[in-house]
Amino acid sequence: MSLLPFRPDTQLTEVMRLRVQSLQQRGQKRQDGERLLRPNEAVYRLDFSKQSLHFSHWTVRLTQPGHLTVTATSQLWTPDLTNLMTRQLLEPVGVFWRSPEDASNVPVKCYDADAHEFGERIAELAKVRKVMYFLFAFAEGCNPETVDCSITFTLDS
Template sequence: MSLELTFRPDTHLTEVMRLRVQSLQQRGQGRQDGERLLRPNEAVYRLDFPRQALSFSRWSAGPVQTGRLTITATSQLWTPDLTNLMTRQLLEPVAVFWRSPGDSGAAAVRCYEADAHELGERIAESARVRKVMYFLFAFADGCGPQAVDCSITFTADR
């Protein structure tokens, strides 16, 4: 059985992380040692797993227009107190998807296939013990949240 899951923006968590950056700037303070602050071109997305026994199948991801999307998975389980994101909680590898200027509308979105495949497998492994997973989406080269269509397909293990 095939199961396609769509990444959803977590606007509340993104806003809280932006407020953390703003608060540090206003007080003239820097980040904690090892803390990873949200950059202006980044947003937090989430993936909810209705089943835990999954195997990675394929990505359907990337910008629908010229631009670059980088997806970084986190091992962070955000709690109600919204603990800070630490660099050690970012998983490798990242998945990078892009469309170059001059690509026709029918051209496939490009990616670093080995990295994207490995990240997909790591997400499937995490799904075995989690109901939700969080990701940092970084937008570049003209790509933005409104121009991204992103989902991941798994096969459900029996």
């Protein structure tokens, strides 16, 4: 078993926020097809130390009610940090939430089929990548301080 935590990429998130600010300050529009980072989003990354993985399960903890959407990108970020294009966002996405009426011991809810397919897609991409990048969108009271997200894989023998 290999548990991989999603880690915030604060530097890349900041660069993407600066891109939005720069466009706003100059009164310019985004490039055709460009996907700008929204205020409630941050970039996270998964680092793969091994490539031969099979998806096992997600571990998502939300310490308070809220909604987390995890979207993978096909982008291999380069030193020049090329702009994120909408076509580089992968389907399906992982959607996880905790409702206000949920007791603290109730597991976080998700769309199981999508989450499972998403995990399998990440395992496939891990075969050719050392790193993958993700957009985490926080909503309804959820924020980076209230989220702990990781993914577990079994290793090919």
